[in-house]
Amino acid sequence: MSQRAASPEENMNPQVILVTGANKGIGYGIVRSLLTSAPSRSIIYLTSRDVSRGQKAVTELSAIGGRSSNLVYHQLDITDEQSIDTLVNKIRNAHGRLDVLINNASIAGTDNELMVDVNYYGTLMVCKKFLPIIEKDHGRIVTMGSAIGHLAAFENEEIRNQLGNPELTVEQLSALMDKYKADCKDGKASENGWPMAYAVTKAGETALSGILARKYPSLLINVCCPGWVNTEMGASMGGKPPKTIDEGAIIPVRLAVSDLGGVSGGFWENPSVMDTGVGSVSVW
Ligand code: NDP
Numbered sequence: 668m669s670q671r672a673a674s675p676e677e678n679m680n681p682q683v684i685l686v687t688g689a690n691k692g693i694g695y696g697i698v699r700s701l702l703t704s705a706p707s708r709s710i711i712y713l714t715s716r717d718v719s720r721g722q723k724a725v726t727e728l729s730a731i732g733g734r735s736s737n738l739v740y741h742q743l744d745i746t747d748e749q750s751i752d753t754l755v756n757k758i759r760n761a762h763g764r765l766d767v768l769i770n771n772a773s774i775a776g777t778d779n780e781l782m783v784d785v786n787y788y789g790t791l792m793v794c795k796k797f798l799p800i801i802e803k804d805h806g807r808i809v810t811m812g813s814a815i816g817h818l819a820a821f822e823n824e825e826i827r828n829q830l831g832n833p834e835l836t837v838e839q840l841s842a843l844m845d846k847y848k849a850d851c852k853d854g855k856a857s858e859n860g861w862p863m864a865y866a867v868t869k870a871g872e873t874a875l876s877g878i879l880a881r882k883y884p885s886l887l888i889n890v891c892c893p894g895w896v897n898t899e900m901g902a903s904m905g906g907k908p909p910k911t912i913d914e915g916a917i918i919p920v921r922l923a924v925s926d927l928g929g930v931s932g933g934f935w936e937n938p939s940v941m942d943t944g945v946g947s948v949s950v951w
Contacts, residue, residue, distance in 0.1 A: 668880075668932040668948065681708035683762045684923060685754075687745055687793060688772025690715035690724040692898035693811065693919070696912030697769060698724075700920045702734045710762065714743035714754065716772070745772050745789035751796045764802045767923045768793070770810040770872070775900050779851045779864035786868035787844050791837070791875060803885055809922040810876045812890040814940055815862075816869030818951055823860025830874050831951070837878055844871050873934055873951055880932030887931045891918040895940040909941045918946035 682705055688694045690713070698713045705711060713728070715721030721740050729735040741757065744750045758765050770793060773786045790810060801808070821827040829835065829843055847867050850856045861867055876890035895901055896915030901908035918935050921927075933948035 668877075668930065681706050681710070682766040682924065683710045683712075683758065683764060684767040684769065685712040685714060685743075685758070685765055685797075686769045686771055687714055687743060688716070689713045690717065690720040692900065693893055693896055693912050693915040694769075694771040695724055695728075696916035697771060697919050697923075698738070699728060699731075700913065700916045701923065702728065702731070702737065704920055705737075705924050707734065709737055710739055711737055712739050712741055712754075712758070714741050716742070716744035716747075716750075718742050743793075745770075745793050746785055748792065748796075751793055755796050755800060759800050763800075765797055765800050765806070766802050767807045767809065768797050768801060769919060769923055770794070770808065771919070773811065773868070773872075773900070775865050775903055779856070779867075780848045782864045782868050783844050783848050783871070786865075787871035787875070788841075790872050791841070794875070794879060798879075798883070801886060805887070806885075807887040807923060808876070808879065808889075809919050810872050810888075810890040811919060812873040812876070812892055812934065813865070813869040814892040814936055815866045816871075816873055818870065820862040820866045821860065821870070822862070826860060830870055833877075833881075835874060835878060837875065840871060840874050840878065844868075876934075877932050877951075884931070887922075887927055887929070889922045889927070889931060889933045889935055891922055891935040891946060892937075892940065893918055894937055894942060910943060914943045917943065921945050 686694050689698045701711050725740040770790045850859050873890045880888040893915040894910045895908045896910045897908040934951040935946040936949045937944045
């Protein structure tokens with residue numbers, strides 16, 4: 668984790684902000700919150716892989732009034748290179764830059780390899796494609812990790828050490844994710860000390876955020892756990908999630924638009940997944 672000099676002015680200007688997977692759940696909550704908490708005249712891109720689901724969300728949010736005129740819809744499937752390229756070009760042409768990228772889209776479920784492809788590789792491709800247009804002086808990337816993906820979840824010491832290695836590269840991290848997929852194929856994932864697939868992919872996203880923070884020291888690149896939130900995914904973990912989507916949006920929105928004192932490369936969470944606080948940097 669690094670700390671660079673914070674500029675008190677850095678978030679006063681209108682921002683161009685993009686949220687992936689924002690047609691429902693926490694992503695929708697993030698957009699709703701940004702409509703009041705982002706600097707006025709900011710442009711907020713609500714994106715979704717399915718056009719009709721995304722447009723329905725924009726219609727609902729527009730009905731709320733207020734700053735909904737700042738809301739723009741665009742299709743974005745994080746696993747589809749052409750879909751990403753189209754939006755990168757659109758934002759480059761319309762604004763010349765992106766200020767804040769919020770990597771929210773993810774899946775859970777039972778298809779372990781698909782989970783790696785969407786959560787890790789999809790997020791990686793979005794970062795790679797948008798980084799060239801992310802504002803060099805004060806741009807930010809916020810990624811939704813999870814307390815489930817803490818390093819402590821990895822019983823295999825070698826894997827744990829590799830993920831936590833402060834010199835890990837994207838190539839080495841991708842090789843680890845591929846090793847996990849190969850172990851799944853061979854039915855050896857649990858024998859080889861991997862935790863559940865969702866945890867592997869969220870750890871992959873957290874490690875990726877750390878690598879990018881080291882590689883791009885002028886940006887603020889952080890990852891967070893939003894807590895246990897009442898969404899389709901949150902409920903699929905068993906039991907009734909205690910937090911609303913507005914509460915789940917609190918930490919990511921803070922990381923997107925508040926003064927972070929220059930912190931980059933942090934894993935932000937609350938002391939418990941039920942807690943509705945604004946989060947602080949925690950040991951990953
Ligand atoms: P939801 O399942 O409610 O929403 C996930 C969103 O991601 C949906 O909009 C979904 O679109 C979208 N998505 C899935 N695949 C893609 C893709 N290929 N391209 C673009 N969008 C896609 O999840 P949550 O709101 O609960 O989770 C949001 C984030 O927070 C995730 O990263 C999750 O891992 C993280 N998180 C959630 C927790 C919780 O308790 N809910 C706890 C910790 C972390 P569609 O509607 O088309 O499926």
